[in-house]
Amino acid sequence: xxxxxxxxxxxxxxxxxxxxxxxxxxxxxxxxxxxxxxxxxxxxxxxxxxxxxxxxxxxxxxxxxxxxxxxxxxxxxxxxxxxxxxxxxxxxxxxxxxxxxxxxxxxxxxxxxxxxxxxxxxxxxxxxxxxxxxxxxxxxxxxxxxxxxxxxxxxxxxxxxxxxxxxxxxxxxxxxxxxxxxxxxxxxxxxxxxxxxxxxxxxxxxxxxxxxxxxxxxxxxxxxxxxxxxxxxxxxxxxxxxxxxxxxxxxxxxxxxxxxxxxxxxxxxxxxxxxxxxxxxxxxxxxxxxxxxxxxxxxxxxxxxxxxxxxxxxxxxxxxxxxxxxxxxxxxxxxxxxxxxxxxxxxxxxxxxxxxxxxxxxxxxxxxxxxxxxxxxxxxxxxxxxxxxx
Numbered sequence: 001x002x003x004x005x006x007x008x009x010x011x012x013x014x015x016x017x018x019x020x021x022x023x024x025x026x027x028x029x030x031x032x033x034x035x036x037x038x039x040x041x042x043x044x045x046x047x048x049x050x051x052x053x054x055x056x057x058x059x060x061x062x063x064x065x066x067x068x069x070x071x072x073x074x075x076x077x078x079x080x081x082x083x084x085x086x087x088x089x090x091x092x093x094x095x096x097x098x099x100x101x102x103x104x105x106x107x108x109x110x111x112x113x114x115x116x117x118x119x120x121x122x123x124x125x126x127x128x129x130x131x132x133x134x135x136x137x138x139x140x141x142x143x144x145x146x147x148x149x150x151x152x153x154x155x156x157x158x159x160x161x162x163x164x165x166x167x168x169x170x171x172x173x174x175x176x177x178x179x180x181x182x183x184x185x186x187x188x189x190x191x192x193x194x195x196x197x198x199x200x201x202x203x204x205x206x207x208x209x210x211x212x213x214x215x216x217x218x219x220x221x222x223x224x225x226x227x228x229x230x231x232x233x234x235x236x237x238x239x240x241x242x243x244x245x246x247x248x249x250x251x252x253x254x255x256x257x258x259x260x261x262x263x264x265x266x267x268x269x270x271x272x273x274x275x276x277x278x279x280x281x282x283x284x285x286x287x288x289x290x291x292x293x294x295x296x297x298x299x300x301x302x303x304x305x306x307x308x309x310x311x312x313x314x315x316x317x318x319x320x321x322x323x324x325x326x327x328x329x330x331x332x333x334x335x336x337x338x339x340x341x342x343x344x345x346x347x348x349x350x351x352x353x354x355x356x357x358x359x360x361x362x363x364x365x366x367x368x369x370x371x372x373x374x375x376x377x378x379x380x381x382x383x384x385x386x387x388x389x390x
Contacts, residue, residue, distance in 0.1 A: 006089050007089060010087060010089040011031065011091070013084070014076075014084070014091065015031065017079055018083065019082070019083060020075065020079070025052070025053075026071065026072050026075055029048075029068055029069075029072055030072060032051060032052050033072075033093070033100050034091065034100050037099045037102075042097070042099045044098070049064075069093065073093045073095075076091055089102060089104055090102070090103040090104075104179060144234055147340065149313065149323070150340075153230070153235065153254045153256070153323075154234075158253050158319070158320055159236040159237070159238055159253050160230055160235050160237050160238070160253070161249065161250065161253040161254065161256070162223060162237060162239045162256050162258070163239075163240055163242050163256070163257045163258070164215055164220070164222075164240075165215065165219055165241075165259015165260050165263025165264070166215045166241040166243050166259070167183065167188070167213055167262060168188045168262075169181040169183050169210050169212040169213060169214070170182055170187065170193055170207055170209060171208040171210045171212075172206060172207050182207075185262060185280055186280065186281055188262050188263065188264075189243075189265050189266070190209055193207070213243050215241070218258065218333040218334055221330075221334055221368075223258065225338075226256060226258075229341070242257070242263045242267070243263075245266075245267075247390055250390065251390065252320070253320065254320050254321045254322070255321075256323045256325075257324045257326070259333070260326070260327065261280065261310075261327065264278075264326075267324075274312055274358060274383055275287060275288030275289070275379075275383075276288070282297070283297075284297040284298060285310065287310070289377075289379050290382070298328040305329045305331050305363070305366060306363075306364055307327055307328060307329045307331055307362075308327075308361065309325065309326065309327035309332035309333055309335065309336040310325075310358065310361075311323070312326075313357055313358070313359075314356040314357075314381055314385050314388070315355040316385055317386055320389075327363075330368060331365040331368060331370050332361070334368055334370065335361065335363040335370035336363070336373070338370070356380060356381040357379060358379055359377055359379070360375075360377040361376065362374045
């Protein structure tokens with residue numbers, strides 16, 4: 001769908017710009033070509049000469065039309081390099097054609113919308129900075145963790161890398177007819193997109209990779225809980241998004257991963273090796289024990305989220321600890337994190353008799369509120385960790 005209103009506004013701005021102030025023939029020519037393109041018409045050289053220049057075209061005049069088109073194309077390039085560098089609609093004349101193509105710069109439109117609320121964002125950000133500053137100054141607000149699962153991250157003296165799972169987007173034509181960020185739960189990495197395009201080659205010219213990602217609420221809320229234990233100088237903490245993570249980032253560091261099962265990126269095979277295999281399309285997973293395979297289905301019932309959050313914890317041979325907290329809906333990880341930091345839940349600490357184990361929590365809740373959370377499985381990981389983690 002073509003947005004005629006925005007195109008008309010852009011054309012009006014172009015025609016009144018310094019770049020198109022003179023000679024006037026280029027304003028007439030651009031206006032003519034835009035109107036023809038909006039009607040779906042592609043005029044011939046003779047028609048342009050007659051309609052714009054008011055003369056019947058001979059061979060010499062046809063050559064002049066080409067020159068005028070070339071000069072007009074150069075004027076558009078000059079305009080967008082200077083006066084129109086922040087425009088959200090780009091007018092282009094393809095080589096060898098006498099029509100105008102319209103390109104919508106969605107990211108610039110978003111930036112412009114964001115600038116409208118810059119003062120409010122600045123104030124909110126300033127308040128958060130003040131709060132963080134107060135917390136850092138008052139280091140007594142930070143308490144070293146008491147539970148064994150967290151205390152292990154303080155010895156030996158490795159930095160703690162916190163990885164927040166962020167969701168993958170690609171660029172596609174959205175419902176309004178423009179290019180925008182799209183999400184498909186089956187496509188969670190560049191590799192997934194490549195595999196999809198191999199099966200659907202007709203989409204190759206329509207879908208492009210994007211740097212746009214987003215995190216849902218479980219990740220930052222989990223980060224906040226962790227920083228209450230390890231912030232304020234208690235530990236050396238670093239943070240990355242899962243889309244930014246590379247294997248080399250994990251070396252010589254403890255790692256805590258918090259996020260949706262759809263944000264694992266290249267770490268997914270690691271979890272499969274310890275007996276957790278996720279079906280992303282159906283939001284379910286299988287859990288391998290020593291003698292059976294269990295199936296867990298995340299679903300909603302009676303307006304409640306019924307979520308199974310999973311935990312994987314193991315120790316590398318050099319003493320580095322690795323912890324994954326995974327769920328589908330936000331409430332799963334939020335409830336599991338609350339459970340694991342509550343000293344009242346001694347049942348988990350009593351069962352935690354090995355360094356390498358996996359567990360499942362059953363959570364019932366709504367939105368960000370858990371009404372019930374139960375530890376229903378905890379099993380040792382028997383696989384050789386040196387073959388799983390670098």
